[in-house]
Amino acid sequence: MADSTGPTLFWHRRDLRITDNAGLLEAATLDDVLPVFCLDDELLQYAGAPRVAFMLEAVRDLQTRYRERGTDLLVLHGDPDIEIPAAADRFDVASVVWNDDYSGIAQERDEAVEDALQWADVDVTRVHDAVLHEPGTIRTSAGDPYSVFSYYWKKWADREKADAHESPDPDAFYALDSSAVPGLDDLGVSDPDASIPTGTRDAALDRLDRFLESAVFDYADCRDVPAEACTSRLSQDLKFGLLGVREVYEGTERAMAQADDEEARESVQEFRRQLAWREFYAQVLAFNPEAVSENFKSYSNPIEWKRDESALTAWKQGETGYPIVDAGMRQLRQEGYMHNRVRMIVASFLTKDLMIDWREGYRWFRERLVDHDTANDVGGWQWAASTGTDAQPYFRIFNPMTQGERYDPDAEYIRTYIDELTDADADMIHDWPELAPSERQRVAPEYPDPIVDHAERRERAISMFKRARGDD
Ligand SMILES: Cc1cc2nc3c(=O)[nH]c(=O)nc-3n(C[C@H](O)[C@H](O)[C@H](O)COP(=O)(O)OP(=O)(O)OC[C@H]3O[C@@H](n4cnc5c(N)ncnc54)[C@H](O)[C@@H]3O)c2cc1C
Known part of the structure; x- marks a missing residue:
């Protein structure tokens, strides 16, 4: 020394x-x-x-x-x-x-x-x-890092977890006089013009406590329903470390002890599973740093992504004429956040319906998300694009209309973000892309027509992947 x-x-x-x-x-x-x-x-x-x-x-x-x-x-x-x-x-x-x-x-x-x-x-x-388990500490029996989540999760769940650490003694610090934190102006960054969560430790602890008091016990049932907003909303706190992951895990141990029945316990466990996804993606990226810009999964031929600036702009603006997609993209603009189910839908729409490279979507999320985390963002995008580890198979393509119907049946989430559809009824909203143009004009004249035909694009996307696989 x-x-x-x-x-x-x-x-x-x-x-x-x-x-x-x-x-x-x-x-x-x-x-x-x-x-x-x-x-x-x-x-x-x-x-x-x-x-x-x-x-x-x-x-x-x-x-x-x-x-x-x-x-x-x-x-x-x-x-x-x-x-x-x-x-x-x-x-x-x-x-x-x-x-x-x-x-x-x-x-x-x-x-x-x-x-x-x-x-x-x-x-x-x-x-x-x-993370609770450092990349490389959970491996397959052959000694390799995991690339399939379900096996990783089993080991992750069984492993002992470290306790949260105390703060250092108050007299452990060196006396130093003021140093200023620059403001947005000093960094040349404009006002965010979005309603973002409060970025303080107290606010983060409050979010954790509120979630553990009740929502965690219904998490398994309602985590996929964006209108319920019943997920933890801790992603920005975990990303920037306003909370330690051990503190969060200890919270789940308290919740587990308080859970009334098996269903509530399963819900707490389901929440832990999401924490494990975060650690799974952290180890995927740690061992495959190139996955930040290259497909994790290799295809025999290049995937023929389309360059379509106007479709990409419509997607970013929430103007595709597919209500659940547009609601998600507008939530992202307004809050710097998007519900997980909707992230999956908009990512599938960009890569499969619009056939646009996942890296374009990743770049937009990286710019707009408060919780942007390289490993989770790349993991989520490559999953949706069927290029990732343990990814969605290329032929399983989300239908944005049925996804909307299933996860937002009353179109409550959609109406929260799309003013033009406030007065439309839920059936009309979910069927929007398939309504006759005159009907759309009658119901919500300000809301855009669909920019693509889902059924046709589905077929084209499958062919695109088959060519990439070399089996057309
Ligand atoms: C295309 C796409 C991009 C994404 N980009 C990000 C990102 O940049 N940053 C990010 O934190 N999450 C990302 N996710 C994962 C997930 O959408 C968010 O973590 C979640 O919506 C945050 O809300 P929450 O805190 O209420 O989640 P909860 O459901 O309460 O989950 C608790 C925590 O577990 C972690 N988590 C949950 N789901 C996942 C997941 N699928 N993968 C990895 N970790 C997860 C997060 O840290 C989250 O805060 C992405 C998902 C997709 C499909």
């Missing part, structure tokens, strides 16, 4: 909390801790205003908590491989600690920072924190 008198630097990334933070606790065992956050322009360039606004609020909240402990969060802005070593030098730091992030882009960044620090004779400690 270098001969230094300074504090240990703890680099916060997607772990914007003090409690249940494995790396922070580890840093506190080494020396007084100087916490730091770095606004990384490379990541900011892909994030739309809703996600940046949420993140800045979370960073500001974290700073307030540190100030209550007599220190401050040092906020840097620039390339981490320059800024973190510069801060280490400025404060005469012997050791830098951070929690591992498993995506390829994060791994590359971390290696660059680690190289620069080691060159400056500063020790680096990387700690496992973001």
